[in-house]
Amino acid sequence: MLPVKRLLPWTLALLPLGLLPSCKDDTLDPEGIWFISTEEDYKTKAQEALVNMEDYDTLHFRAGVFEFNTQLSVSNKTGIVIRGEGKDVTILDFAAQVSGAQGFLATDMVDIIFADLTVRDMAGDGIKVKDSDGVSFFRVAAVYTTPLTADNGAYGLYPVTSEDVLIDGCYVRGASDAGIYVGQSRQVHVRNCYVEECVAGIEVENCINADVYGNTATKNTGGILVFDLPSLPIIKNGNTTRVFDNDLINNTQGNFAPPGNAVANIPEGTGIMILAYDGCEVFNNRITGCNTLGIGVVSYKTLEVLDPGSSYDDPAYDPYVYNIHIHDNTFNRAPGYPFAGILGLTLQAVYTANGIAPDVVLDGSFNPDVPADDQKVCVYDNGGAQVANVDAINDFANVVANPTSADCTLSPLPETAIDAPLLPY
Amino acid sequence: MRLFCLTEWGQAPAIAAAILFTLLMVSACQDGRSPDGGFSLDSLPLEQLSDYQLFEGELNLLQPGPDLLPYDLNTPLFTDYAEKLRFLYVPEGEIINYQDEAVLDFPVGTMLFKNFFFYTDARDPSLGRKILETRVLARHQEGWKAYSYLWNEAQTEATYKVTGAVVPLEWISESGITRNIQYVIPNQVDCQNCHQIGAPLLPLGPKPRNLNRDFAYPEGNANQLEKWVEKGWLSGLPAVVPRMAAWDDPASGNLEDRARAYLDVNCAHCHRPEGDADNSGLFLNIENSDNSALGFCKPPVAAGAGSGGQAFDIVPGKPDSSILLYRMNSVALNVMMPEAGRTIIHEEGVNLIEAWITSLSPAGCP
Numbered sequence: 161m162l163p164v165k166r167l168l169p170w171t172l173a174l175l176p177l178g179l180l181p182s183c184k185d186d187t188l189d190p191e192g193i194w195f196i197s198t199e200e201d202y203k204t205k206a207q208e209a210l211v212n213m214e215d216y217d218t219l220h221f222r223a224g225v226f227e228f229n230t231q232l233s234v235s236n237k238t239g240i241v242i243r244g245e246g247k248d249v250t251i252l253d254f255a256a257q258v259s260g261a262q263g264f265l266a267t268d269m270v271d272i273i274f275a276d277l278t279v280r281d282m283a284g285d286g287i288k289v290k291d292s293d294g295v296s297f298f299r300v301a302a303v304y305t306t307p308l309t310a311d312n313g314a315y316g317l318y319p320v321t322s323e324d325v326l327i328d329g330c331y332v333r334g335a336s337d338a339g340i341y342v343g344q345s346r347q348v349h350v351r352n353c354y355v356e357e358c359v360a361g362i363e364v365e366n367c368i369n370a371d372v373y374g375n376t377a378t379k380n381t382g383g384i385l386v387f388d389l390p391s392l393p394i395i396k397n398g399n400t401t402r403v404f405d406n407d408l409i410n411n412t413q414g415n416f417a418p419p420g421n422a423v424a425n426i427p428e429g430t431g432i433m434i435l436a437y438d439g440c441e442v443f444n445n446r447i448t449g450c451n452t453l454g455i456g457v458v459s460y461k462t463l464e465v466l467d468p469g470s471s472y473d474d475p476a477y478d479p480y481v482y483n484i485h486i487h488d489n490t491f492n493r494a495p496g497y498p499f500a501g502i503l504g505l506t507l508q509a510v511y512t513a514n515g516i517a518p519d520v521v522l523d524g525s526f527n528p529d530v531p532a533d534d535q536k537v538c539v540y541d542n543g544g545a546q547v548a549n550v551d552a553i554n555d556f557a558n559v560v561a562n563p564t565s566a567d568c569t570l571s572p573l574p575e576t577a578i579d580a581p582l583l584p585y
Numbered sequence: 586m587r588l589f590c591l592t593e594w595g596q597a598p599a600i601a602a603a604i605l606f607t608l609l610m611v612s613a614c615q616d617g618r619s620p621d622g623g624f625s626l627d628s629l630p631l632e633q634l635s636d637y638q639l640f641e642g643e644l645n646l647l648q649p650g651p652d653l654l655p656y657d658l659n660t661p662l663f664t665d666y667a668e669k670l671r672f673l674y675v676p677e678g679e680i681i682n683y684q685d686e687a688v689l690d691f692p693v694g695t696m697l698f699k700n701f702f703f704y705t706d707a708r709d710p711s712l713g714r715k716i717l718e719t720r721v722l723a724r725h726q727e728g729w730k731a732y733s734y735l736w737n738e739a740q741t742e743a744t745y746k747v748t749g750a751v752v753p754l755e756w757i758s759e760s761g762i763t764r765n766i767q768y769v770i771p772n773q774v775d776c777q778n779c780h781q782i783g784a785p786l787l788p789l790g791p792k793p794r795n796l797n798r799d800f801a802y803p804e805g806n807a808n809q810l811e812k813w814v815e816k817g818w819l820s821g822l823p824a825v826v827p828r829m830a831a832w833d834d835p836a837s838g839n840l841e842d843r844a845r846a847y848l849d850v851n852c853a854h855c856h857r858p859e860g861d862a863d864n865s866g867l868f869l870n871i872e873n874s875d876n877s878a879l880g881f882c883k884p885p886v887a888a889g890a891g892s893g894g895q896a897f898d899i900v901p902g903k904p905d906s907s908i909l910l911y912r913m914n915s916v917a918l919n920v921m922m923p924e925a926g927r928t929i930i931h932e933e934g935v936n937l938i939e940a941w942i943t944s945l946s947p948a949g950c951p
Contacts, residue, residue, distance in 0.1 A: 389886070
């Protein structure tokens, strides 16, 4: 089936020969929009459209619940829009999935948009977009309705090795790793999203230039993670991420990530965690009831000490943190939280005396080959928040409250420019 | 480029029609062959498998005509124990150029036909078989394209389908077990996801080292590559051609050779530096000699439930602690590897990789 606009010249040419093909399809209109409704053979038609769509066409799911038993996939197209009529009314349900590790997989796209729909109960990840330039999600939900277990899919919205990525107004629930995960990508905005009951709410991993703002992460194990992990081949070391104007509320979910994954080390009760990253500015966030780690700044060296399973062999990877600014955040935390996980239990052991961990915890590791001025971690203007250097690398031998090393400032990071596609209608 | 579609070639209206078709680049012709036997690439994919007119007799006999040569691979991809019959078509007068490491440099117009079928009872092929799909890879001017054909229930014809399908299937295995599966025929995009090595689409199997083996032709046994030279299809065949081990034949290579062959064929279409799993950093292609990238003591990346609670992709000497084996040994969609192409566990493949990991000197991952 082809959009009508492209059939017309053929049709006219073939008329004299009496060879008119019977390809006309009523589900299409002349604007290159492929409408799919629950009242037709949508399983076939949706995937057929994804193969046959021309650049700048739209696949439009009408309202309703569409049950798919295989992964939907699209690749190598430009300007494609995949949309519904609202994330509460257009539901793509994958509960009966028999093949594919994602609900939706898009690869090698230029300017792809997902908008106004929900993907639900995938066997694995929700929507994965790989190796693409220009990726936008508007008001998309990825939901695992199942109980929170390691069997749930790892990532809800999952752009990876891509550039110009915008995730706006989205909702994720139930992912066993990160609800919204952006990996090894450049020029990223994650904004105005609501993520709950995942292990990590939002994770930016090995990315260069990202802004994460206006989001709410609640009831996850950890709210927002800015990580650099080893052994990733495309972007070895990320840099320059801003995390601002977010609400991190009661991220107290027990960690249900499958062991062996990096996020399995996140202690429940984490607001924001920065791991082995270069250049992160965290400001104007409201951190409420994330009682283990309000904000944690950790090198991968510390992770290796705490969890031997996280060792690696990757000479190009830099395990330290550099140029971290934490300022103008509001903390509202309380004592008495039951710590858990390797990091949590360790902090509990260190802070049994008063039962409350500091708002900002620095692991205190330090790259001996780099001047101190080039690896500042500055914490300031956080309304009386408590800071501690816990000397994790030396088995917490020398814990320092409100260390003078953190009493510094850094120039603000620049806004991240992105060129992500916007909706045509 | 030939673009003739109508069988009544001598008639003027047909010529006019053909010219008009050419001008309009119409691809709706159902008969892709010209009188001299050539193919119009613009007419691909043809609607039915029989339209290619490359098989003789009843289509389901898959009896190759004079323009097709059957071939086999030392180590094939596992796809739910499906049996496969592969055929090569090279346009008349065209030449395949030999390349050592990569897939052979096939000329424009080449087509590969791969037929997937199951014996009703694998212990007794005379009881019949069911052909499920025929995958066609065609070398166009701009690169390879993949087309999938679904066989009908009557086994008389296969029809082009871009969306793939899920087909309930029952058969009796070689060990006498009745198996029931939902056989998954991939959609066209999924074809690309495996066959896209870097930018272009490429065939996966026909590399010299995997083709370098004997085949029982009707006229007698012969080395496949030498046969292609004899047929005038292949040029530049060197005196010494690399040979991949047959994963299930200990005479063809030692345990390591066979395990690496198996991983190369079953995993490395994605797990290679140019492949779809490049973001994982796990490279299982046979050329890779970096043990860390091969998975030794390597933490998983984005594995999710696929980690199985283990810390490393491969722990030398310890198969039970190796994520790679765990994922081969699963059919959960968010765990199993490869992600596509199978719905059941390849027990013999698992046994091979388990034996290989067991044989590796313990490196003592932390």
